[in-house]
Amino acid sequence: MSVNSLHDALPTSLGAHIERAGWKDVVRDYISLTKPRVISLLLFTTLAAMFIASNPAHRVTLPLFLAVAIGGYAAAGAANAINMVIDRDIDQRMRRTTSRPTVTRRISWKNALAFAFSLEIISFSLLTCAANVLTASLALAGLLFYVFIYTLLLKRRTWHNIVIGGAAGAFPPLVGWAAVTGSLSPLAWYLFAIIFVWTPVHFWALALLIKDDYASAGVPMLPCVKGDRATVVQIAIYMVITVAMTLIPVVTEGLHSVYLVGAVLLNLILAWKTVELYREVTRPRASSLFHYSMLYLALLFLVMAIDRSLT
Numbered sequence: 001m002s003v004n005s006l007h008d009a010l011p012t013s014l015g016a017h018i019e020r021a022g023w024k025d026v027v028r029d030y031i032s033l034t035k036p037r038v039i040s041l042l043l044f045t046t047l048a049a050m051f052i053a054s055n056p057a058h059r060v061t062l063p064l065f066l067a068v069a070i071g072g073y074a075a076a077g078a079a080n081a082i083n084m085v086i087d088r089d090i091d092q093r094m095r096r097t098t099s100r101p102t103v104t105r106r107i108s109w110k111n112a113l114a115f116a117f118s119l120e121i122i123s124f125s126l127l128t129c130a131a132n133v134l135t136a137s138l139a140l141a142g143l144l145f146y147v148f149i150y151t152l153l154l155k156r157r158t159w160h161n162i163v164i165g166g167a168a169g170a171f172p173p174l175v176g177w178a179a180v181t182g183s184l185s186p187l188a189w190y191l192f193a194i195i196f197v198w199t200p201v202h203f204w205a206l207a208l209l210i211k212d213d214y215a216s217a218g219v220p221m222l223p224c225v226k227g228d229r230a231t232v233v234q235i236a237i238y239m240v241i242t243v244a245m246t247l248i249p250v251v252t253e254g255l256h257s258v259y260l261v262g263a264v265l266l267n268l269i270l271a272w273k274t275v276e277l278y279r280e281v282t283r284p285r286a287s288s289l290f291h292y293s294m295l296y297l298a299l300l301f302l303v304m305a306i307d308r309s310l311t
Helices: 005-008 011-022 025-032 036-053 062-086 111-131 135-155 160-168 172-181 186-209 212-217 222-226 229-253 257-279 283-309
Strands: none
Touching: 005 111, 005 186, 011 062, 025 062, 025 111, 036 062, 036 186, 036 283, 062 111, 062 135, 062 172, 111 135, 111 172, 135 160, 135 172, 160 172, 160 283, 172 186, 186 212, 186 222, 186 229, 186 257, 222 229, 229 257, 229 283, 257 283
């Protein structure tokens, strides 16, 4: 097929987009729909969970690893693309999101949805063939929870949006675990729970930094509704719950000293940064907690994977 005939076969709006912007810019726009920076941490927990689940009877092979990486990214990217379509009205009122392609209309909402549905079809098919139906279904469940529970039901209605809706981000380790074992053990659900209770700490630290954006868009994030001090109190509460949740598997799942020492050190730093923010609510301290929270989760999963590999 020639370049011209390929161009003619594309949807009209997409063809016009390519004529205006060029192939590289078009590809960049579509990649941005998936929110790669957001997905990176979720994908890491997915892949780390595969090694945490690994045992003599269930090993992580390179083909399976690559399939889960691609399928997991596609499912999360589809969810983010749908989110951009739904939220394009509030995105245009928030300074940090005004350049999104769904806001500037570099990508029409119809093309964005078609792209999202294509990604999900790829994800479900790949995860089913390379792993199993449970893995594909869990990835799809994360997408549906994010779109329907968080984006459509909760985000614009209550400051509890991230507490409940944040469960969508806890599905990735279940996907990784199921891909390796074909089932879900108690430790897999502990991984889910750790991310679930960690999410408010992580997200509300960010919300403190961009509360003006949320206020201008009319999104009832906690700092906009209850204020900074109430937000920090909630962060502290969920920090304590997170610390407790990360230590429970040591007792119940037989994790060893590598994980215990790593978890204790990571939790001490998390607690210290939370206390510093509690003492004085400033942007630098909120930013420090937000950025550390991402490193915290990644390292926690990493040390658990290392610990499990030594058994």
